[in-house]
Amino acid sequence: MGIFSNQARDEQGNELRRRRTDQIPFSIIASDMTVVGDLETEGVVRIEGRVRGAVRVGQQVLVAAGAVIEGDLHTQEAVIAGQVSGAIFAKDRVELQASAVVAGDILTPRIAIVEGARVSGEVKMDMEQTASSAALDSHKR
Numbered sequence: 001m002g003i004f005s006n007q008a009r010d011e012q013g014n015e016l017r018r019r020r021t022d023q024i025p026f027s028i029i030a031s032d033m034t035v036v037g038d039l040e041t042e043g044v045v046r047i048e049g050r051v052r053g054a055v056r057v058g059q060q061v062l063v064a065a066g067a068v069i070e071g072d073l074h075t076q077e078a079v080i081a082g083q084v085s086g087a088i089f090a091k092d093r094v095e096l097q098a099s100a101v102v103a104g105d106i107l108t109p110r111i112a113i114v115e116g117a118r119v120s121g122e123v124k125m126d127m128e129q130t131a132s133s134a135a136l137d138s139h140k141r
Helices: 127-140
Strands: 026-029 034-036 039-041 044-047 050-052 055-063 068-070 073-080 083-085 088-096 101-103 110-113 118-120
Parallel strands (some): 039 055, 050 068, 101 118
């Protein structure tokens, strides 16, 4: 047994087999990190630092307060508390928290904007455009 083992054990100390229920990959860009270049994953990404490039995430992007994205954001769902300088394309929804600052257009079928969030750009909630954007984005890969 390793010193940092987190293997579950029963009352007698026998290792229990754990089944992973969530198979969605989760990544974190830490507050002291800067990613220069495009970021792409099928899972979930929490950005606490800075990304200079396009961000393409299959499931969900969480942009923490103080985090910065300098580039377009393509995802299923985006929850923004930080800053995005670029367009946001979300197939499902976008949530802008009170500390969010977006300098770019937002294209999504659903949006929630908390008082205090700032957007410099157009907000488009056209399902047809969202679907065609998603198809165009998948052909770029």
